[in-house]
Amino acid sequence: MSGAVLLLDATGPESAALAHAAATRGHRVHAATTTTDHHAAPLELSGQIVTDLARTERAVEEITAYARRHGVGAVLTANEYLTELAALVCADLGLPGNDPRLAHAARDKAAMASALTAAGVRVPRTRLVLDDTELHGALAGAAVGFPCVIKPVSGAGSAGVTVVPSPTEAATAADTARRARGPYGEEVEAGILVQAYAAGDEYSVESVTQDTVTTHLAITRKTVTGGARRVETGHSLPVRLPPATEAAVRHEAEAAIRAVGIRHGASHTEVVVDADGRCTVIEIAARLGGGHIGLLLQHALGLDVFTALVDVALGRPAALTPTVHGHATVRFVTSPRAGRLTSLSGFPKPGPGVPFVRWRAVIGGLVNAAGANADRLGAFVVTGQSEAEVEQRANTLARRVHVQVDASPGGRVPDQVSSASRSAIAP
Ligand SMILES: Nc1ncnc2c1ncn2[C@@H]1O[C@H](COP(=O)(O)OP(=O)(O)OP(=O)(O)O)[C@@H](O)[C@H]1O
Ligand SMILES: [Mg+2]
Structure with missing residues (x-):
């Protein structure tokens, strides 16, 4: 039996590519999607289970029951936030997957730092701080120093990550890290991380x-x-x-x-x-x-x-x-400032050596200055035989792109992970 393939999350270009690959191989494709955006699933699916992906224990139960009913022979995800869930579901179903006891360490950067250090891997010194007193203690100690990096414990797409040059900027950076939220209405995290640069x-x-x-x-x-x-x-x-x-x-x-x-x-x-x-x-x-x-x-x-x-x-x-x-590169277009995007010119069109372009910002809409991956406005891919040729062409094309952004009041849209960015963290 070829078995059905179950994707955790069905949004974003990587999920679409996985679904396409599985369907081309002759597999029925199912997806587990979250309560809030199941209607957004862009894929041709044989079926989907809508579950609250932030409630891991219940999601595992519901997804495994669904997988058994539908003869699922593979479970995988392109979504950073769901890799632990994927490991747990695979373990329960007896399918090839990652070690469910360690999968947390690929999501939680405090656990990651401990696991990697124990394995002898060189990582930046990392402190989990639960409140401002611990934050000040970590910043005052010699272990981390300045510049340092303040980030959420289990973020992605650079959301809420700040490189902090001196103590003066630490409080704002800590607020930014605390405010960053995952895509599924996860509970507020207990702490944030202070990391050596x-x-x-x-x-x-x-x-x-x-x-x-x-x-x-x-x-x-x-x-x-x-x-x-x-x-x-x-x-x-x-x-x-x-x-x-x-x-x-x-x-x-x-x-x-x-x-x-x-x-x-x-x-x-x-x-x-x-x-x-x-x-x-x-x-x-x-x-x-x-x-x-x-x-x-x-x-x-x-x-x-x-x-x-x-x-x-x-x-x-x-x-x-x-x-x-050969060689390939992707370049992302970002805005120089927060405001209203009034015009775009010179964005490449697909053609020989430019197999993929994607523009996602809306003319007339509000954009952020680049602060997290979700702020990127568009992307194009250049490919060819040699690195020198590809990089030169990509640089030339990038220089031709002009965006006009009129500064408008209101500041930046708060850090969040868009549905397109959490699966692939790409525009
Ligand atoms: N300890 C560090 N030292 C130097 N630069 C860092 C450090 N931590 C983060 N950065 C910088 O900030 C960026 C984002 O940090 P990080 O990768 O931890 O966040 P993320 O949200 O997981 O991002 P993504 O999902 O896009 O990989 C890094 O690519 C790097 O440029
Ligand atoms: Mg990263």
């Missing part, structure tokens, strides 16, 4: 693990805005690093994957490499990298990572060997 260049490692054996598909270079609120403005892959650095990055990613119990499925490990080639793991997610990284893997390396992930979830051998050797 890791200086260097940012990369991520895109990996797929099957039966505890990990294949690193690519290392991705990230372009990130500077300043207090960091937003990823580009991803390029595959990048080549000096051999010793590349070995260190892979080694740390592999140790992190094991430490958070990833046994079957995708992972996205974010690292900073400093001037001496030392690698620090900022975080690991038990899902495919967002920001159209799946598309980049397809165009640069000929890898159909979505089909591979469906196969992994079904317990079948997955094709993870590159079939082409």
